Amino acid sequence: MPIQGQVQSKSPFAASRRAERAARRRRHAARHHAHITLDERAIREFASSAPVRRGGAVHCRLVAHPRGCIDGRRPVLKDVFRVSSGPLPVNDRSNPVPEPVLPVHVLTGFLGSGKTTLLVRLLADPGMGETAVLINELGEVGIDHLLVRRLEDDVVLLESGCLCCTVRNELVETLADLAARRAAGDLPAFRRIVVETTGLADPAPIVHTLMTDARLTPHLRLAGLTATIDATLGEGTLATHAEAVKQAAMADRLVTTKTDLADATTRASLAARLAALNPGARRFEASLAAAPSPAELFEGETFSIGAGTDVATWLAAEAAHGDPSHDHHHDDRHHDDHDHDDRVRGEHDHAGHHLHHHDPQRHGDRVATFCLTADTPLDWDVLTRWLELLLTARGEQILRLKGIVNVRGRDKPVVVHGVQHVLYPPQELLAWPDAARASMLVFITRDLSRSAIERSFARVLAAGAV
Numbered sequence: 001m002p003i004q005g006q007v008q009s010k011s012p013f014a015a016s017r018r019a020e021r022a023a024r025r026r027r028h029a030a031r032h033h034a035h036i037t038l039d040e041r042a043i044r045e046f047a048s049s050a051p052v053r054r055g056g057a058v059h060c061r062l063v064a065h066p067r068g069c070i071d072g073r074r075p076v077l078k079d080v081f082r083v084s085s086g087p088l089p090v091n092d093r094s095n096p097v098p099e100p101v102l103p104v105h106v107l108t109g110f111l112g113s114g115k116t117t118l119l120v121r122l123l124a125d126p127g128m129g130e131t132a133v134l135i136n137e138l139g140e141v142g143i144d145h146l147l148v149r150r151l152e153d154d155v156v157l158l159e160s161g162c163l164c165c166t167v168r169n170e171l172v173e174t175l176a177d178l179a180a181r182r183a184a185g186d187l188p189a190f191r192r193i194v195v196e197t198t199g200l201a202d203p204a205p206i207v208h209t210l211m212t213d214a215r216l217t218p219h220l221r222l223a224g225l226t227a228t229i230d231a232t233l234g235e236g237t238l239a240t241h242a243e244a245v246k247q248a249a250m251a252d253r254l255v256t257t258k259t260d261l262a263d264a265t266t267r268a269s270l271a272a273r274l275a276a277l278n279p280g281a282r283r284f285e286a287s288l289a290a291a292p293s294p295a296e297l298f299e300g301e302t303f304s305i306g307a308g309t310d311v312a313t314w315l316a317a318e319a320a321h322g323d324p325s326h327d328h329h330h331d332d333r334h335h336d337d338h339d340h341d342d343r344v345r346g347e348h349d350h351a352g353h354h355l356h357h358h359d360p361q362r363h364g365d366r367v368a369t370f371c372l373t374a375d376t377p378l379d380w381d382v383l384t385r386w387l388e389l390l391l392t393a394r395g396e397q398i399l400r401l402k403g404i405v406n407v408r409g410r411d412k413p414v415v416v417h418g419v420q421h422v423l424y425p426p427q428e429l430l431a432w433p434d435a436a437r438a439s440m441l442v443f444i445t446r447d448l449s450r451s452a453i454e455r456s457f458a459r460v461l462a463a464g465a466v
């Protein structure tokens, strides 16, 4: 854009010409401003679609005249450029330059579908530079952020609880705080934020909040919603869990993960299901060997809401009730939304109780999360045999298992993952997150109590003590 050339030019003649042109434009702009009519919405729409990084001055000027609509028309880039193209004094405190509106990308997907794995892979790509990452995990103990090692300082682990309900207000506050600290120069000038939701998150309240919360919209815009779908378990999960359907239906990008583990028939069948569910979404595949690039997932346009009737209904329901500062009220209604689906009825049915308020670890009557711990090293063979048996026998009820384990005879911590009946290969971390070196196994179960698992875990503990 020409404005960048002007600002970067080093010639003194160019500088004086620039000053003259700037003065002319300021006079011209002043005349234009006399014609400005009120249309905040048009400006907002424009601001969120403008190439704010490359044309910072364009955006600055828009914010300086937030209600402007030039000559009664919606502004186009040319108009705004003409009005704003003086060499604006960047970082001049007497004329502060508003920060550009930061894109926020939401990464969602059912429990264990590969969100963190995808994120870790993306973060290793230089195209993911200057990205602040927020991770929201369900469970007493956060494990995911330990896996996102590279950008540890930029990773914020949201308090336990789910973004779509108990910590929605915390999300707003964290995002607003990130934007404010970035604007004040207390944080590096990251250029985007990626939020990983929990696997049980309902995306509707999150989308609604990001698009409408007055604490966020001046600083942030929802730029995209990516949902991961497990190639091996995806169809079954979509048939059983309303959250998974909503995640896939609302996303503007779908990433089918674990394609290395699924045969061609399974992949084709899932692809057909996703095409029917969300025909407008861009589709990608990920495996251990390949994944979409940061540019494919996190660059570009503003999030566009899917055209499906259900999506519009879900968001309309949020608009009617959504106020994240009143999570409680919202939750009751929000979870009622799920009741249309008999298969999941009850998971989110509060049955008249205020579950989220009293117990942030629970996502409904049937879903529970808990953590089993061990202070002494565990025997690896005994532990893995136990986990395999447990997942084989109870895989339908164990939606997710993840943990960090102190293995007897090993110095470094080992991370274990289970998704329904599948136990994944362990991963070794470079170091322990703290001196306690305790093993922690986080379970997210449906219709399976802590005590049932705890009893058999006692045998693993006993074997570890030998």
Ligand SMILES: Nc1nc2c(ncn2[C@@H]2O[C@H](COP(=O)(O)OP(=O)(O)OP(=O)(O)O)[C@@H](O)[C@H]2O)c(=O)[nH]1
Residues within 6 Å of the ligand: 109, 110, 111, 112, 113, 114, 115, 116, 117, 118, 144, 198, 199, 257, 258, 259, 260, 261, 286, 287, 288, 400, 402, 417, 418, 419, 424, 425
């Ligand atoms: N073979 C294979 N395994 C994968 C792939 N993606 C993820 N996994 C494994 O699946 C397990 C779960 O992956 P995560 O990335 O932790 O899933 P998640 O969606 O972040 O899980 P939650 O945050 O608990 O919902 C891990 O053991 C991963 O190594 C893939 O493309 N191929």
